[in-house]
Amino acid sequence: MSTSLAISVQGLTKDFRVGLAGHKLRAVDNLNLEIPRGQVYGLLGPNGCGKSTTLKIILGLVAPTAGKISILGFPSATREARSRTGFLPEAPYFHKFLTGRELVNYYARLSGVEETKLKSAVDAALELTAMTEAGNRTIGTYSKGMLQRIGLAQAIVHEPELVILDEPTAGVDPVGAAAIGKMILEMRAQGRTIVLCSHLLGQVEQVCDRVAIMDKGRLVLEGRVDEVLARRDRQVISASHLTDAACAAAEAALIANGAKDIVITHPRRSLDELFRELVKGSRDA
Template sequence: MNYAISVRHLTKDFRIGIRGLKLRAVDDLSLEIPRGQVYGLLGPNGCGKSTTLKVVLGLVSATAGEISILGEPSATSAARRRTGFLPEAPYFHKFLTGRELVRYCAQLSGVAASELDAAVEDALGLAAMNEAAGRPIGTYSKGMLQRIGFAQAVVHDPELIILDEPTAGVDPVGSASIGRMIHAMRDKGKTVVLCSHLLGQVEQVCDRVAIMDRGKLVLEGAVEDVLSRRDRHVMTIEAMTPTARAAAEAALEAHGAKITSVTHPRRSLEDLFRELVTGSRDA
């Protein structure tokens, strides 16, 4: 199977201080990210996720190991041409307008001159930034910065998109908007790799996740598989009376099953917030 990203025995050591002590940020990591999915890379601060992404993008060199992107060695221009990247807390030149920034990034990414205008407008449309694209980036809010950052990452129609903390500091409406953009990319057959601390959002958006801790891979798999407790079931029952409850308990006990708890379902605060707040405050 052709993977979007293939990491084999990646190790990265940093030298710190005058004595050159080694700090092992990534320790023998092996990972394969399939194409056409949204992949979440999770872990606490300092676990090595950002370092792993930087090595994948060729911003930092590996101490040991091999990495390939879409079948090509990762540090090559050819690989980077098919990759889009949004860094954590993106910062762009404030004097450029949104459109100028996306155009600039499109030019650097090798978009042909004849296709430039269309590509820029498509990317701005995808990020819902058409209206604000004529304003200097210095006037943008946090959410708009993330969206214009997303636009510059996808303007050259890459096959692989890497997003580092795309919703950090963004309100739930903005986060949901970014989530929809991520799914739109997946539906087009792109692979999206997502690094985030916001577990609730990762759970909603990602198809597969990998969890890292202290430079090592702790867990990897489809979200559904890793989160499900196959030994337990949840049933949602409407209009349950005490009599009905007792009858149900008896029936289940007859088959060797047991009800361990009965509670009322809850919706999340995020869902409630989104229901109550209409539209984006950013436009």
């Protein structure tokens, strides 16, 4: 089935019944989303805003109260949709007695990877997630970052067209988070669609093409990252080797031309960038 959309959500509403009286709690309120194929799509919002519920409904793990969802043109929760989707839940937990390779092999079999392609599919997933060496160790010995990476490997082992990642960098140090960011970009380069749910806004900004922000179950903003972040009423001029005199002259020239609220300062790199620069070469393996 051909469609330009990886996910289409129309009028999605989800109510939970709470307490003995069965009071209604609306987790998702008339949500409409259209996620194009081949992009990294960020789904953002504070805790309890309905992101995870939305993802679970998309995956068919929770039934919607109302609304229509399709994945790659197939109704969500169908075998056709799920065989084309990979999912990494938040803080994943796997059977500790299995090795990483056995786990990925297990999920590959559940995903219907053909016997003849099984080994190469497992190898490719382990390689992409930089888990080839650690793949022969039992999962009980893995660090949090490695658990996330092996979780990512199980999500992509059947080469899904759509990969849904719920907080893939939660509890992972900046080096591990950057590695996961790199893997996301590699998956996009392979033509996959990635839906990323994360609180690491810096990373979302770096890797996502589009973002949607949810609050109290509703969509409050949606668009291309560069469009939604751009402040059209301000400009930035960056220069090196600028003397104090040149600075003053530039400021005077700007004022003379009607510019207001001028700020001349040194640009800052992010703490994340500084950290990664300082611990360069350190690997979580």
